[in-house]
Amino acid sequence: MSASYRLGELELRSRLIIGTGKYRSFEENRKALDASGAEMVTVAVRRVDVASRERGSLLDWIPPDRFHILPNTAGCTTVQEAVTTARLARELLDTQLVKLEVIGDTRTLFPDTAATLEAARILVADGFTVLPYITDDPVACMRLEELGCAAVMPLGAPIGSGLGIRNPANIRIILESVSCPVIVDAGVGTASDAAIALELGCTAVLMNSGIAGAKDPVKMAHAMKLAVEAGRAAYEAGRMPRRLHAQASSPETGLVELP
Amino acid sequence: MRARSTGGGVRAGSPTRGNLGELSANVPPVEYVLNGAAQTAGAPLSVLELLTRFELLKRRVAVAINAEVVPRSRFGEVWIRDGDHVEVIHAVGGGA
Numbered sequence: 001m002s003a004s005y006r007l008g009e010l011e012l013r014s015r016l017i018i019g020t021g022k023y024r025s026f027e028e029n030r031k032a033l034d035a036s037g038a039e040m041v042t043v044a045v046r047r048v049d050v051a052s053r054e055r056g057s058l059l060d061w062i063p064p065d066r067f068h069i070l071p072n073t074a075g076c077t078t079v080q081e082a083v084t085t086a087r088l089a090r091e092l093l094d095t096q097l098v099k100l101e102v103i104g105d106t107r108t109l110f111p112d113t114a115a116t117l118e119a120a121r122i123l124v125a126d127g128f129t130v131l132p133y134i135t136d137d138p139v140a141c142m143r144l145e146e147l148g149c150a151a152v153m154p155l156g157a158p159i160g161s162g163l164g165i166r167n168p169a170n171i172r173i174i175l176e177s178v179s180c181p182v183i184v185d186a187g188v189g190t191a192s193d194a195a196i197a198l199e200l201g202c203t204a205v206l207m208n209s210g211i212a213g214a215k216d217p218v219k220m221a222h223a224m225k226l227a228v229e230a231g232r233a234a235y236e237a238g239r240m241p242r243r244l245h246a247q248a249s250s251p252e253t254g255l256v257e258l259p
Numbered sequence: 260m261r262a263r264s265t266g267g268g269v270r271a272g273s274p275t276r277g278n279l280g281e282l283s284a285n286v287p288p289v290e291y292v293l294n295g296a297a298q299t300a301g302a303p304l305s306v307l308e309l310l311t312r313f314e315l316l317k318r319r320v321a322v323a324i325n326a327e328v329v330p331r332s333r334f335g336e337v338w339i340r341d342g343d344h345v346e347v348i349h350a351v352g353g354g355a
Contacts (some may be wrong), residue, residue: 019354044353092321206353
């Protein structure tokens, strides 16, 4: 079992953070959560449909006294929207945590870096523990750390794409460039993608579609749990050096000689 | 965009500001926007009364008026005024 890590005031053991979107039901979401071993889940905040009599709530299934709830500002496209959404979420959920997203382009869902930096500055000053979603840009990550973010969350690939970590070299440079936790957020499609994030040295990985979009989300949640544990253990173990040519692992002397 | 009071003075307490005599006479209806839809109330209403009216009191929601968060502890004393934009939000499934 690997050591725990900190996000702001929180101490966490599971290196998997999962989302709550796209599941067929709250029940399936909860089963996947249990199978994933995640201690933290991210939720979106949206307007209540006042005309609807539907009264079921996500939080009935994922109670905030049992899991760390990480509200996100998903869908926000301006600094003001993101800041107001974060403040509403803080009042709603009694948490200082926020997964900050300021989307710059609704087709690709890539973040607006300048707006993300500005929103992070405002929210850090307002006492939030800010976990910003950002491109895999080492300089943007350095600036976010300087602003006081508790972690940086570069994307592995576009949100919901399942393309895996498209630029592991940049993730490595980010890991060299900041001292705060690095959490890959977005792009993980299957277990090996999650393992790679952890093998690179990332503190954790955040995913939603990679689990919810699987044919069997509960089984995939379990696979992701194993993947982050394996990836982290491999990182801590330290991989062997890569060699171009073969090197036998059996003794080269004392072989049987035929007459 | 109207300026909003911060830190509680104007909004707290009675909806009447100044002339008490006008309250007992014809109170003009309060027209406000709730989650993007126009609403009309016959009389000024507090956030608490709004949530009661829409059967939201027992649900876990947060409220902002004109982009300013209203703390839960002040639901009973913050009043919705004519022209206010009210947002009532809750947690929903989502990842990014």
